[in-house]
Amino acid sequence: MANTASARKMTRKIAKRTAINKSRRSRMRTYVRKVEEAIAAGNQQDAQAALQSAEPEIMRAAQKGIVHKNNASRKVSRLAARVKALAA
Template sequence: MANSPQAKKRARQNERRFAVNKARRSRIRTYLRRVEEAIASGDQAAAQAALRAAQPEIMRGVTKGVLHKNTAARKISRLSARVKALSA
């Protein structure tokens, strides 16, 4: 348990950051799920639109420190490849 005033303040700050980051991660996962569902339905137009909506959200996660840059790039790359494969 935190005893010093500084440690108590840090604990409060950590709780707030945790809540914000958790909400951000959840939001990103929602966008990813929408793309996955569109791909599963086989609708390329819907999948393309969902991917276009998800990309900025994923990259925002990078700038806010929720995701690593390479992780985001990998997710976007793999999703776009799957969306592109729907047309073939």
């Protein structure tokens, strides 16, 4: 339990930041899931559209520090490769 005023304030700040980060991570995962569902359904046009909307969301999460920049780039790259493979 926090004893000092500054420690209590930090506890409040951490809780607030955690809630924001959780929301952003959840939002990113939702967009990724939409792409994966379109890929699983075999619908290339829907998958492409979902990827177009997911990419900025993934990169925004990287910019905000939710995921590492390389992790975000890898996610986008692998999703794009899977969407491209549907066309073949």
